[in-house]
Amino acid sequence: MNFRLRLALLFVTTLVAVQVFTALLAYGVARRALIADGERQLAVGAAAVAHQLDDISSRVADNVQVLSLDFALRAAIAQNDQSTVLSALRNHGRRIGAERMLLVGLDGTVRSDTAEPAGGAFPFADLADAALDHPAAAVVALDGKAYWMIVVPVYAPKPIALIAAGIPVDDALLAHLQQLSALPNTLELVTRGADDRWTGIAHGDDRVGIAPALAGRELPLQPTLVRLDASEYVVLATRLRESERSTPVAAVLGYSLDDALRPYRSVAIAWASLVALGLAIGLIGALLIARGVARPIEKLAAAAHRIGTGDYAPAAPMIKSDEVGQLAAALSNMTLAIAEREERIRYQAEHDAVTALPNRHAAEAVIRHALSTRPAAGALLMVGLARLPEIIQTMGHTISDRLMRDAGARLRPFAARGVVARATDTQFALWLDGADKADAIAIAFRILDVLGVPYQESDLSIDAAPAIGIALHPVHGEEASTLLRRAEIALFAALGAEDPVAVYDASTDPHRPERLTLMTELREALDRNQLRLHYQPKLRLADDRIDGAEALLRWQHPLRGAVPPDTFIPLAERTGNIRRVTRWVLASGIAQAHVWAARGHALRIAINLSARDLDDADLPTRVADLLSLHAVAPRNIVLELTESAVMGEPDTAVQVLKRLADLGIDLAIDDFGVGQSSLAYLRRLPVREIKIDRFFTQKLGEDVGDRTLVRSIVELGHRLGYRVTAEGIETRAAFEYLRDVGCDHVQGYYIAAALEPDALEAMLTRDGGATNRGVRA
Template sequence: MRLRSLESRVVTLFISLLLSLQLAGYFFIDRSIDDNARAQIESSLAFNEKIFLHLLEQNAQHLIEGATLLSKDYAFRQAIGTNDTQTMVSALLNHGERIKADLTMVVGLDGKIIVASSDTLAHGFQKSVYDLIKSATEKGSASSTDIVDGKPYQMVMVPVNAPVTISWVAMAIPIDRRLVNDMRELSAMQISIFTSKNNGPWMPNVSTLDEQEEYKLAALLPSAITKSTFIRDLNLNDDHYSERILPLAKNEKSATVAVLQLSINQAVAPYKKLQRNLLFLTILGGIIASIFSAITARRITNPVRQLAETARRLGTGDYKTTIDIKQNDEIGDLANSFSHMRDAIALREKEISRLAYWDNLTTLPNRALFTDMVDEAISVAKSRGNSCFVLMMDLDRFKHVNDVMGHRFGDVLLQQVALRLSAELGAGNSRPARLGGDEFAILLPATNVDQAQQLANRILLTLEQPISIEDQTVDISAGIGIAGYPDHANDTATLLSHAEVAMYAAKLAKNGAVLYSQTIDKSSQQSLSLLTEMRTALEQNHFQLYVQPKVSVISNEVVAVEALVRWFHPEKGMIFPDQFIPFAEQTGFIRQLTRWVMNAAAACCQQWQNAGINIKISVNISTRDLLDQELPEKFAEILQKNQVLPECFCLEITESAIMDDPVRAHLTLDKLHAMGMELSIDDFGTGYSSLAYLKRLPVDELKIDKSFVLKMEQDIDNTKIVKSTIDLGHNMGLRVVAEGIENAEVLALLKELGCDQAQGYFISKPMPAGNMPAWLERWKSNQTA
């Protein structure tokens, strides 16, 4: 059984779960046994403490009864009354021996010992006698524990009445091994008596422990014990004990304590045996479970292995393999599912193969199949020493058809084009392919360049015939690029790339069909290089903001400036806008450039306002900018960043930019105007816009194209056009601006015609934005001079 196999994992899972549960139970039981044993021991020690104290009290009561019996003896009282010392001593000795007291004595009313069975021992009890007389006077009898010669004693005192108290009888017995053994018989605990002299170390008196344990325990006791103390865990010769320490007696020189102990090991021993049995059963259960798990896992994994082998055969394309698993369980269901999957995969692979190499819309070969066809054609051409050509075609204005008529109409148009191409090529070796979108390609094996160009021309003539779809007639045209092997490329990728370059050149030049040449490719590379350089210029701040002033025709006051962009290339020097703006619009880079100009103009506006210069800034907006529905939000972000108001800006839009997509342009302009920005129609008069549409736009200004303004003093027709435009703008409630002012005569003529503002080289050439404040001061000085 392999370690990483499913079978081994199933067995490992079962055994791991079993062992985890058993081990968790084992450790939980072990912890519970220990905690419960310690709790029971603590409770038992507290109970045994009461028993021990009760035993001491019982001994004291026994002494009191013996002393009371002696005090009531007539002869003894008579001896006390006659001060017969010999008779008193004899009675004390006899009675003390009868009750096993180490000391009996007669004490006078003044607390002094009159006679005693042992004068030496009696001397050590003198202080205790005084204390006991006080207590016995109140209670009738008294008992206490005292330490004499380093040993603890229990002592009692009772009065001798005749009938009034004439003296006291006191008796004392040691707390010795007899008491310890009695306590040991009553419970399973160990008990030890320790005495400390002059706050020194504890020394054992009597104990149920052996001598070594007794002295070790003495060394582990706390130095000062004033009350009953519980110690939870104390290690003594590899045995763990819980213990209670009871203070028995204490005087100026000595202290005595009793230590009650119960062994934790003995308490948990019966449970440990049960725990070992549980561990044994766990091991046995693990072995049995391993055997049954292995059997169960094998029953599960054998069919799975068969299904895995079937899956490997399916992966190699063998869809005829049989699945011989007959089980009425989940494995059987899985086998049936495999069988259905095998059939479904076979069908789906056929469909995928069709989709991978054939266009679903036109049923023509797609790019992948066409590439394979070109590979094969080149191989054949190499082996035979001839050539092959590729025609790549892209329809003109197809996007416009899609936008106006809808995508379904566009799909039908593509199908019709495919049919026309197939009909033109006939049933020969040539077959068209659809590479994507409105792009088609045709492979011409064993063909020369003249034949390729002739076919391209025939296709263009075929496409010139209008196509009728759903009562709509569509005129279409196309650009065709031609490239061949070995004239233009030696491999498929290069051949297709060169054909595509030629196709775009044909569309750009509107020249129908173009044969590939290195000149075309170099131009494409230059365009790509220009785009890269513009991106670098934007990142490295090579663009600069220029401005050209606008003045009021009536007052000659500077009322606005137009923001312009200049490119200072680190190697090529100044690059003028007409060299890169059209390309930026074509590639879409114009959006990034417009945002840069707007940001630079807003920053400049803020600086001028801080300097007290409040003039409006006009910024040009391209067609691609108008199609960006997020343009208002982008401008608002720039204005907020630079802390300037929208009213400080006028956006200039050409007529053609508006009319490329009027609906989207109108939406964008409405949002910009709602922000507070003014809008201007730039180059007015050169487009083909409808005045009925323009009057609905939220514009504030018309800007007459400079082609009508230049030399208008010499051309009466241009003057009429300018006057009509000024009148039209005023009638529509718009401000009119004329650009291209290059002399004083034109400026004077515009003033007569009622033009509002003027802009041109006569007023000022475009200048860096930083030079504007100084120029403005000079302009004001010249006007007041």
């Protein structure tokens, strides 16, 4: 829909809205006035209904009073002459219009009834009691009909009985009342039924039933608006004089709003015709006005659309001096300003502010374009400055920015075959189009020579320690993002190695997708119980007996075969799955300890914990539950942890370890001597054992320095109250030396490799806990 049509529609819509608002306002005023008039009429009618029924009651009471003074009737009552009494009641009932006449004894028993057999109790005892003083009357509901029940006493000269006359309040009577006075056409008598719903029992001339509209609501004793048969009515109820023993009866009057509004319909039709004519004229005028206003606006809209598509060519000048002409001139100036600003923004978005080199996003786009147009060989070099974080911390960002600017200038000459970009705060990316591995390595060493010259500034001389990672296309990736990521991984490898140049090696990539798959398969292995524990014996040197074993996790993958623990344990620690692994190892190891104890093998089972396990405040509770479940003594379990695991969260770790020690479990420091802690710090921990790392024991038979260090560790450990275990014992010379220096336990291939539970048990049974040293199991 174009602007011209929208403008015309705006004019017409405004006109229609004003007319509709006026119509609604007029309708609302008229409707409120009619409702107020209806409420007034209903109030007058309700009072009239009650007054007319009271007049009927008074006349009938007088007539019945005349009957009660009849001597013959009193004599018949005194003599209990039922035929005479019934004859008198029927004759008099016909004269006064009563449908039912009753003679009621002073005890409340119906002695004569012109409609039903006598003998029952008079249902309206309150009227009978009141009639002993004066005639009593009320509108009652009886057998689904409404009656004026009038009760008068019979004296002879004392009260001897009561006469009750039931005048039907039916449709005919209501219609007669409507003729006698200006009552509303809708008049209905209602009573409350057994289901507590109002039910109509008599109607006036208009047969519209008001009772269904009263469902679920109280009797409308004030004027109320209701909907009956898709029509709106104002209704008002008035309670009639009623008996305590009868369900309530009320007169409900209705005032039809539809009937009241009917005379206004012709006026509304005439008004609508005038409005339609006015709208037609207004539409024609609106179209003419919109045409003159819209043409220049449409030209400006077309120019704005062209600008939106990136076409900033100036539009043809508009010869107008009014506001539209000023807008056109402003739009032309804005177009030129946008073109300049967009070019500046694009440059800033694609370039580094410090070095003025393309940024990572721009470099990735260039590489992607090169790969799509020339899908030949190529190399991506990621150049990193290892010392830059230290330079920032020492000298600030100002010096580091100047250093990076200088490094970028040194790298620019290498962009002749591709592009040089600043990839991160500390890294540059260099894409070499068509380069193979040899070219890439050669250029990498040339870059090292260029960047190896220290940065000079006044009295400063800064060596940035450059390193380079290389990813090759298509060997290491087909996508630009993949090459960037893998070149960065190669750079990390170079930063941690002696050789400052490294080519991406998939086997050392910790972020390979197959490693993520391995974690999924590890979770499945835990669920399917595919993991196994092997146990490496620990020999007590004091008596050459095996009194313990270290539980070592093994995973026999159904497709991959044996997966080394060094492959999946570090991944489990990084991904958070290590806690599930630890729970499985604890459950399996403690269960195995129970089995061996039951068979007479008193072995202390050592189980390894990770750093993440020491953050688990529920670990001591879980271990205690497992010990209780399998009836294993805490002294038969040793939990091993590394120094680095304790150093991660020392406060939390100390609390968890103290709770484990309080259970009676011994704790051991594994790989002692290669971590970050000191013996002074370890004194804070409830540790009972230290295990000398295999790094110190592998050359124990030949290296004097290792011998001295191991002897010192054993002596110091004993003085501090620790048991000392040496790991990785593979030679007799190492074994004998450890015995000589007083080491408590040894383990390693010289004693036995890690065995399956049945194999270890067979070994214990065969040797009785002793071992032939030098024979590998």
